């Protein structure tokens with residue numbers, strides 16, 4: 481199936497040649513404001529504060545942070561210190577470390593050349609968009625006409641270089657007329673679904689209905705959902721998936737109701753160095769992000785909160801992992817290794 485037309489998707493990340501311009505996702509959908517990062521420390525702070533978020537988008541942003549760092553550093557040691565600051569910004573999405581490792585490979589052993597690194601950052605960004613369109617086409621092939629889909633968090637242009645991972649599959653399937661309905665979980669506490677996915681789909685003219693996260697199993701029980709389609713922040717060597725908190729609950733409910741679980745992630749999110757989900761660092765964020773909403777406290781004063789922002793879905797609950805190099809059904813160590821070894825030239829183009 482061909483990917484959808486080249487309609488202009490939202491660009492969350494823009495390089496001006498002098499600085500990195502980030503659409504401030506903390507302000508969406510109420511305000512479209514841009515934060516300009518003129519140095520690598522500002523980039524690290526923007527990742528940590530979720531000005532920009534989403535595993536592939538974090539990787540692309542870190543790559544541009546490495547370019548700014550090369551302009552700032554007087555030697556290799558100084559550059560490495562800036563990279564370490566970027567890598568400490570958020571722990572779960574492996575794309576961040578994947579991007580800085582790729583920038584180190586390009587830099588070699590010498591003082592990094594900012595212009596050479598900028599070309600590599602541009603390549604990473606462009607490759608991500610191409611991968612998303614290829615994954616959109618591969619994933620949409622699994623969706624029978626008349627299907628209902630449920631997605632979680634935001635995996636669109638705001639979370640990637642453009643077009644999206646899971647949302648790229650949904651965009652492609654919608655364009656092919658295969659979808660009866662699209663539901664999106666609001667995704668408490670940061671509300672990526674209600675604030676970001678809804679904003680993207682409405683802007684595309686694609687109908688979407690939001691649900692409370694707690695309504696997902698009841699929606700599946702109604703028969704309205706054929707596929708749960710989500711992204712990932714890290715896929716371990718055995719196929720276990722780290723993704724937005726709530727994904728594991730969706731996976732359990734989907735298996736109970738005979739609903740398929742599709743995980744859509746580029747190979748930059750697959751991590752052969754992490755044996756299983758138990759080895760993936762799960763980010764815990766400020767409890768205030770759960771105790772308040774939109775800057776207003778919603779919880780009783782005195783109440784605390786446990787706020788892990790990712791969870792781990794065992795590979796046994798994943799029906800298909802879609803990457804730009806092809807799909808892995810019932811992912812396991814062998815399937816992950818095979819997809820990572822697939823030469824780019826053999827990437828399936830449906």
Ligand SMILES: CSC[C@H]1O[C@H](OP(=O)(O)O)[C@H](O)[C@@H]1O
Pocket residue numbers: 533534535536632633634635636639640644645646672710711712713723724725789
């Ligand atoms: C395209 S993967 C996006 C991935 O990142 C999100 O997390 P966050 O918004 O905290 O960066 C969520 O896990 C999505 O699935």
